[in-house]
Amino acid sequence: MKTVGIVGAGVIGACLAFSLAQRGMRVHCVERAEPGGLTTDASFARLSAVQQPTYARFELSHTGMIEHFRFAEQFYSTPWWHPTGSLAWADDEDGAGPSFADVVRRLDSWGYRTSWSDAARVNRDREPGIAFEDPRTPVVLFPDEAWVDGPRLVSEMLGAAGATGRLKLWNGTVDGIEVHGGEVRALRLEDGERIEVDAVVNAAGPGMPAVAAMLGTAPVGGVATRSSLVIDLITDGDPVRHVLRGAQAHARSAGPGRVRVRSDQIDARLPAGIGSDPDDGIVKDLLERAYRTLPVLESATVDRVRIGTAVFPADGFPSLGPLSAVSGYYEAFANSGITLAPFIGRTLTTHIATGEVHPMWAHCSPDRLRTAR
Numbered sequence: 306m307k308t309v310g311i312v313g314a315g316v317i318g319a320c321l322a323f324s325l326a327q328r329g330m331r332v333h334c335v336e337r338a339e340p341g342g343l344t345t346d347a348s349f350a351r352l353s354a355v356q357q358p359t360y361a362r363f364e365l366s367h368t369g370m371i372e373h374f375r376f377a378e379q380f381y382s383t384p385w386w387h388p389t390g391s392l393a394w395a396d397d398e399d400g401a402g403p404s405f406a407d408v409v410r411r412l413d414s415w416g417y418r419t420s421w422s423d424a425a426r427v428n429r430d431r432e433p434g435i436a437f438e439d440p441r442t443p444v445v446l447f448p449d450e451a452w453v454d455g456p457r458l459v460s461e462m463l464g465a466a467g468a469t470g471r472l473k474l475w476n477g478t479v480d481g482i483e484v485h486g487g488e489v490r491a492l493r494l495e496d497g498e499r500i501e502v503d504a505v506v507n508a509a510g511p512g513m514p515a516v517a518a519m520l521g522t523a524p525v526g527g528v529a530t531r532s533s534l535v536i537d538l539i540t541d542g543d544p545v546r547h548v549l550r551g552a553q554a555h556a557r558s559a560g561p562g563r564v565r566v567r568s569d570q571i572d573a574r575l576p577a578g579i580g581s582d583p584d585d586g587i588v589k590d591l592l593e594r595a596y597r598t599l600p601v602l603e604s605a606t607v608d609r610v611r612i613g614t615a616v617f618p619a620d621g622f623p624s625l626g627p628l629s630a631v632s633g634y635y636e637a638f639a640n641s642g643i644t645l646a647p648f649i650g651r652t653l654t655t656h657i658a659t660g661e662v663h664p665m666w667a668h669c670s671p672d673r674l675r676t677a678r
């Protein structure tokens with residue numbers, strides 16, 4: 306039976322820990338902060354393939370969405386899982402790139418389920434609270450989309466893996482990976498602890514390059530960041546039933562009495578890089594867009610305001626699988642990590658157990674991030 310170390314207990318590390326433990330492997334998962342508390346917590350966490358620009362990337366995300374349905378079916382209770390479908394509409398502000406209708410046509414042609422309606426019908430049958438500019442505004446329903454409570458998924462997966470008796474969760478910082486004879490042997494923690502392992506998976510999210518650097522194999526480029534202003538509101542009741550991809554703002558429930566909002570237009574104005582506090586002007590602008598979309602939110606209380614930053618391979622594919630230079634070292638580093646986490650967990654477990662490479666990993670090799678471009 307193999308012993309696998311995982312660096313990071315975000316959504317990817319936690320889903321992987323569950324898969325590995327379920328298939329009989331011993332797992333040491335090391336997390337330096339709150340499990341699920343970093344990117345996974347700030348995420349909009351929508352399961353979607355709408356934003357993928359190529360068929361290969363679309364298929365990967367679509368497969369990730371389908372995997373979530375299958376994944377949820379194996380549990381008696383699925384408190385993280387909210388298969389609400391989503392509603393999307395555009396307005397004149399979206400000038401650049403293909404039109405909204407063209408994007409939906411392309412999704413249709415790729416086999417994504419879509420269904421057109423109009424604002425008046427949406428108000429009558431689905432979302433009475435949305436203020437559309439015109440009752441004839443075309444609105445598309447993506448019935449297979451969903452949102453996921455990321456931190457809840459993490460805690461449930463760590464709990465389920467723990468219940469097998471094969472997971473040990475460590476609260477600590479990995480600061481070294483021991484390699485002997487070209488093979489991974491142990492994780493070293495900052496507090497001096499040494500954990501013997503047969504394999505290590507770098508699932509450290511934004512910390513991925515720093516963890517890879519411990520082996521002298523940090524990416525030489527090709528890593529991107531994308532920031533998003535995310536505001537959580539406390540609401541009276543639950544005014545949003547679907548994930549809303551509105552022309553001005555996106556909104557979804559964030560659990561009973563809570564709504565999370567963000568906006569593409571606002572995010573386009575955020576400075577590049579990680580960190581930075583949002584200024585009051587931009588916060589006010591996002592709130593106004595959210596109020597214009599859902600006037601009922603004007604009476605909500607602002608609970609949490611933050612800029613979440615995703616770090617991921619710039620070509621949009623995950624860095625997933627083994628790195629050829631170091632035997633026993635694997636990466637699980639992705640954009641759309643909420644959508645992909647159960648798929649990554651299942652297929653990486655298969656690879657570690659059997660050496661089989663999933664056909665959809667064709668563009669995902671960690672080696673490509675080590676090739677100077």
Ligand SMILES: Cc1cc2nc3c(=O)[nH]c(=O)nc-3n(C[C@H](O)[C@H](O)[C@H](O)COP(=O)(O)OP(=O)(O)OC[C@H]3O[C@@H](n4cnc5c(N)ncnc54)[C@H](O)[C@@H]3O)c2cc1C
Nearest residue numbers: 313315316317337345348349351479510512613641642644
């Ligand atoms: C605002 C925003 C919106 C998003 N919207 C979506 C969306 O709608 N749909 C979607 O699918 N994805 C979305 N994403 C992306 C998605 O949230 C991420 O891809 C996903 O959460 C990444 O999970 P992770 O487990 O890789 O990383 P993280 O959640 O960041 O977890 C990595 C963990 O590793 C730990 N760690 C790092 N280094 C070390 C170390 N040396 N030792 C120990 N622990 C360490 C960290 O503390 C952290 O907890 C969004 C992201 C953001 C920021």
